[in-house]
Amino acid sequence: MGTALNVVFITLLVATALLAVFARDLLAAVIIFSVYSLIMALMWQRLQAPDLALTEAAVGAGVTTVLFVVAIFKTRRREEEEED
């Protein structure tokens, strides 16, 4: 049971990591990355590190996602910039 859950988590981790790299849309990549952080928090909890799980959930899935989204909203594509 426990091993099966580990396999599921690691498969999801690898899948989300690859999706985040290959996503064409930056916003989608950031959201997938926050899913990666959430699964990572569950992994920390399974490895009996609740302190790290709490930090990963608050900082990794919460704060950095918002900061990445803000950074994307404040930048523009190069093509749009050249039209101005």
Place this chain on the structure above:
Amino acid sequence: MKKVTALIFIAALFALLLYVVASMPTMGDADNPTNSSEVIKRYLEGAEEETHTENVITGIILNYRGYDTMGEVSVIFCALAAVLAVLGREKRGKIYAYTDRSGVPPSVIVKTMVAFLVPFIILFSIYTILHGEVSPGGGFQGGAIVGASMIIFTTIFGLFASSERIPQKVRAPLEGSAVIAFFVVGVLGLIGGGNFLTYAWPDISSSLQPAVVVWLTILVEIGIGLGGAMVLISILFSMIREEEEIAAAP
């Protein structure tokens, strides 16, 4: 050609990482090097008696490795200083953010839920900070949760309402509170007759000693929590602000 080289490099790195993972000790094995180390044994057996904290992780971070943690919070503070030096702080009466001018205002349901949830999130973070020595969590985790709750509030209600509630003159002195709390507790230890950052007053009667250690540890935890929260909020505010003359609060 370039792609082939990169592919070969990645494949080699992949094989190397797999090899390293395979040669790692198995989890929970009694013969692991960590179980035979003297340091781990001392931490696990002596932490409760020496640091008077029931959570060994808090004992290690704040007591055994107090100097290390003090350096870490200084690094976080320096990172904030660098971010603010690049982006600049917001000025009063001249700020708005992308969300304030957004054409799609948040719905009543979202606004009500956020206004209802934020006090409870802050209550949970206070619990996390104050119970750091008995349960998982502590200053940094609690502070990150406060910061996250204020970030939710800012994205829904806008930068203007948010910076009215936590004005810059409140945030600026509190940003350094993590480092300051460490120094204050260290010096309090010196005043009580102990060494710097030992959380102990040797001159005081031994029955009061555990209470002194617990209260000094909680003081450091509160300092780290407030400092961490303010650092996260300040970074967000300086990132999302757009400066322009605006008449009144929207």
